[in-house]
Amino acid sequence: MKYVLLFVETEQFEKDFEAMSQPDRDRAIALVYKWMADHADKIRGGSKLQPAATATTVRLDAGGEPVITDGPFVEGKEVVSGYTEVEVDDLDQVLNMVSTWPGCPTVEIRPIMEIRPLVS
């Protein structure tokens, strides 16, 4: 089964990260790279995202013209900061993987919907 891991950062996490010394920050980043390498056989892609301040949101349900606003679609203390697609046997394997994630404080696990092709 395929899942997307949505990595969620909090304001506090961001502050703490910025307050770190450069060597500490490098070590934290190295831990994330190590985690990615440890699970490379299951990882099928993904990216770290630019900060939420760079987001632009388009709303198409406002009637008439699309409404374009700056910022993420929900203004909140928690924002998605990256995603990774993984392929494993079942949810427990993802849970096991995520339990050792060394980065941001929250990870949402979403199974990917298998879409059958419309035309075979």
Added chain:
Amino acid sequence: MTFTVEGRAEADRTASERELEQIVREHAGRLAAALVRITGDFATAEDLVQDAVLAALQRWPIEGVPNRPDAWLFTVARNRGLDALRRQSNYRAKLAELQRPVPSASDDRLRLIFTCCHPALPRAAQIALTLRLVCGLTTAQIARAFLVSETTVAQRITRAKRKITEAGIPYRVPDPNELGARLRQVLAVIYLLLNEGYLSTAERGQSRDLVDDAEWLATQLHDLMPAEPEVAGLLALIRLHRARADARFDPDGNLVLLEHQDRSNWDHDAIAAASHLLQRAAKQHQPGPYQLQAAIVACHADAPDWSTTDWEQIVLLYDMLLHLAPSPLTRLHRSIARRYTAGPEAALAEVDALAAALDRSHIYHATRADLLATVGRADEARTANRRALELTANPAEQAVLRRRIDWGDGAG
């Protein structure tokens, strides 16, 4: 622990109905486990079990219980399942397996329990799935026991089954590194059944005795995982409560608080057996919340009467429990014991410190009322009893509180 209360379940149910439910329960989980293995599909197996259980509850009272209930249930499930299987490509292979009953291995039943109690499912769904699949309850029985509509229970089950399929929740016993956390989920479900049955907050004369299901589940789990001390602890806790159940109501159906119970009505053999079970678990030196709660209940159960209760030991056990699982309600129970080791004034001060956390708890106000009355603050005691009365929906508890208020002395 002076003010724990429950409603009397199963008053109106006949012995034969109970017997029937017990037979169904004995076989439903094994059937479910075998069917999940054969069909490879949790949701289909769940449907088949429910069909078979409903058919049994309908037909057995008329036709009599078959000689081999397990074979009977399996045949019904198989016949219903054939239609579903015909639509699948690997139908022939699975059909061959469905030709004979498959004895379910103990590992199968463990897998079933762990899947039903998977942490990715909401607690209410864990409970409903466990009761349906492992204990063989019908949707209607679950709805009655929890005072919710059948539609609500059916929706919980449907959503949970969808999530199991779509989110890829596996059907297996967790790996050793996950087992501790996952076992805690299973124990929490059983503990909630115990609470729901034992401290039920409303009248439900017709409802299933959930404490009986809790004991049955804990017994199964203990058979399957005999080396887990917390499983043994929870089983001992349930049995210690049940051993004293008969003394908790007087002949008129009024609740009798622990202090005033006739201890000759306790089942002392059952108490001794449960204490022995607990002592064996304790030898592993892995204390946990359930072993400690059972040890506290065992302290009460061992005492010949209220005045000879080993309160020092009980306070010590509460301290250990609070260290492992801090909770204001546990702190409240500890302060009740402190009344007998440090005096009512000291206990009252400790209770008062919990005001913010427990203002919505009737047990808090009832405990406080008792202490206030003891130290001669009768007016405040009456106010606290009234507040407790407002906060409970349990008729047996309400009756106790009304008696206290009417007598005007605040004491139970």
